[in-house]
Amino acid sequence: MSSKNDILGNVKRHITDRYDMPDIDIQGIRYADKIAQFIDISKAVGGDAILLNEGEDINKIIGNLYPEAKVIASNLNDISIATDNPDNVPDPHQLNGTDLAIIQGEVGVAENGCVWIPQNVKEKVVYFIAEYLVIVLDKKNIVNNMHEAYDKLTFNDYGFGVFISGPSKTADIEQSLVVGAHGAKGVTVILK
16 A cells, blocks of 8 residues: 555544535636637637648648648657657657657537647657647537536546646746747647
8 A cells, every 4th residue: 555545544544524525517618619719718728720621631721730840740640740759769769859740639618719639649748848739629519617617527447637728838937938848839729
């Protein structure tokens, strides 16, 4: 047994009063057009979101957005421009130098432009080490707010997931905004 389990076990044994969880029905913010709101907020947080038109080739769109990308990592079946599959690298360090990662998102949130990314690649480092990130998301999976998003979260065998909203950024160093500090310098969500 770990020390964490010991501590939690001791706390549990010493709790004398127990209460049922309250029944809370929170109605968060709602939008008349969730897709338009998601696109606007994605741009406001420094990223971009593009609505793919019927019949448009996603590979051509991505190629036009990132013409300088030479090392492109993706395990998505529809992505033919990928040069590497992050599921096939024997060592995650080999993903260093990835110009662009193209990944699958599960749930988009109109309220803040974030996308839930369950770990759907062997090496999750690709989400953070790539210079630029493209998230492919089904537009039907955009919800209004975080309350709705949490109801839809799923975990797979990896047991990891992350919300990503725009490029990595920080402003805690001498109050200067730094983009790409801890992850991708740019994020584009492509809504299919």
